[in-house]
Amino acid sequence: MADYSISPERLLAASRELGYIGLHIEQGVPILDRDLNLMHDLIAQTVREIVTRYIGDGAPAGAGGFAVQPLPAPDHEQDFLISAGASTLPGRYLVAGIEVMIAEPVRYSRQPGLPKLTTPADGQPDPRIDTVYLDVFLDEVDAGGDPALRNSLDVGVQTSVRLRPGWVVRVAEGGGLPPAPPGHNFHTLARLARPPGNPAITAAMITDRRQGGLTVSDLERRLRRVEMALLPAFVTPQFTPKLGAPGDEVQIFGTNFNVGAVQVFFGDVAATRTTVGSATQITTRVPRGAATEGEAVQVLLSVENAAGRTATNAAFTVMPAPAFAAPGAQFEPDTGDQGTEVTLHGANFNVAGLAVSFGTVAATSLSGQTSRQVKARVPPGLVPAGSASRTVTIKVTTEAGTVESDDPFVATQAVPAPAFATVGPQFTPKQGAQGDEITLNGKNFNIAPLTVKFGTTLAPNITSTTATQIKVRVPAVPSPPQTLRITVETPGGPAESSSTFTVTG
Known part of the structure; x- marks a missing residue:
């Protein structure tokens, strides 16, 4: 009969409940029977659990006992x-x-x-x-x-x-x-x-x-049998259409498409837009990066589920249509006025017939064309008269197709500074009381927002504006009469008159 300080069976059960799988003996302390027993039992139990989990119960090959x-x-x-x-x-x-x-x-x-x-x-x-x-x-x-x-x-x-x-x-x-x-x-x-x-x-x-x-x-054979029952498999036709460009929709047909999470690959490139319609059908889109060097590429489609990955035996042709890089990195800079050089990033920009447009306005200056990038200058006419900016997308077209950017480009307009007339009177009359209307003469006065000041006093009542004239009423200034200069300010900057105006009251 064995004599233990603690039952090894009870100690092992308690240790396993706490998740222990081993122990270390310390120096300079008594060695207890329960520590040594537990060391052995934890190792043996862990090995037995691994064998049970990954191999199972049964008779080895060639040993037919216990029938x-x-x-x-x-x-x-x-x-x-x-x-x-x-x-x-x-x-x-x-x-x-x-x-x-x-x-x-x-x-x-x-x-x-x-x-x-x-x-x-x-x-x-x-x-x-x-x-x-x-x-x-x-x-x-x-x-x-x-x-x-x-x-x-x-x-x-x-x-x-x-x-x-x-x-x-x-x-x-x-x-x-x-x-x-x-x-x-x-x-x-x-x-x-x-x-x-x-x-x-x-x-x-x-x-x-x-x-x-x-x-x-x-065990491997049995697992393989299970895998084969759950792996994705294809039917005829395996997919349709047989060719397409990045972004084009592709239907895939087969079985076991509903076993766990599903991922579709075009060659080694994962499709990021995939919908599993049923156990027998997947809708996906040709991903960016499936063809990047300006030439058509033939790839095998593969479907991966929880059981594994299976490839088609028929090839899909990825056409070299232009494609932008991932959103957030499609071009730089993302804002600029007429003539600003913008570098576009993507793929298949070296196919014949390349054209770039900002919104609906074609860029007439292209340079640095490679399969992965092209440089284009912001064309004139993008920003409507009287506006400071306009947000557009950028399109790239080749003989293989057209792609539109996800990222927006903000086209700006170089705003000319306002200026008072250098020939003739800068304003008429040259003096007046509060509420009197005077006419300012100059150029670039029609760009909003517009402010007019008499000295440091803002004139709140601007009655009309053209590119060359502003009609404004004299504001209430402190302690008239005062002789002061008039300032006009637009997004193009401020302009101060060289002539002076007298506020009489």
Whole structure:
């Protein structure tokens, strides 16, 4: 009997609940049995869980043990044989990462401590379904089972116990696999379909439920079978149309398009605008970057879902239509007046027939043309008379198509400064009282917003404006009479008269 400070089984369960997978021993402190036991148990349990999760339960290839088989009459009443397999090697079975072995066949009834099987009674289901299952656990072996553990040649006392896999085949009559108690792991071996009133267990009643051929290669094969059932697949036609330019819509046809998140690729370039219409149809658009060097490119389309990625066997032709770079980086600068040089960034700008327009106005000066960029100057006539700016998009056209920018360009107008007349009177009359109308003469007076000041006093009443004249009423100025200069200001700047005006009252 082992003597522990804490039950290893309880300590392991508590540690696993806290997410522990290992421990480190500190120096200069007592070494406790529970620390060493937990170190071993955490490692072993973690390995068993990984084996169970990624390989599973079952018999390895070539080892057919633990098959439930009928016994010949009359021994077949309330009994069956647990086979060791047909091989000369012992049968083996993996349950929850613990491998157990059966060297010789054994009858169910000769396993110690198990209840006898019962005959299905009238009133029970016909047939009654019994579950035969393998109970796997770890046995502790002490000096009573292995005298060498007494350490009689030195310390003369048992210092540890050994762990050995153990197993029992049990039957759940009339039910499925029951929950396993702590330290035990259950796995279904067979199903018995037993009719009422019949004590015999025959071959016709036994359905084998073991998992066989358990190897890493078998696991890969089984996973591959699952993948093939869930991978995207294509039908005929695989897609339509057969060619297109960036931004053009493409329909893809097949199956499993609804398994997890779906991504479409044109060659190695991901499509960013994709809609899964159903499990059998995808609508997508040819992405920027699928053809970038001014020549048509043939690519395979591929669809990726949660199970993996599959490519078409037919090629799609990406036409070298012009394309802008991603929004936010399509040209620079993003504002300028007539004559400003703007560098456009994108693809396929080197195809014949290149033309650039700002809004509807063509740029007449193009330079620096490559597949990835072209320079264009802001054309005249973009900004309407009387306006300071206009927001437009930029279009690029070649023989392969046209593309319009996502980014806006703000065309500005160089605003001429206002000026008073240099020939003739700058204003008439040259004096007046508050409320009198006077006429200012000059140029570039018709650009809003417009202000007029008499000295530092704003004139709030401007009655009319043309490019060469402003009619304005004299404002109330402090302490008249005053002789002062008149200032006109527009977005082009301020202009001050060289002549003076006298406010009489």
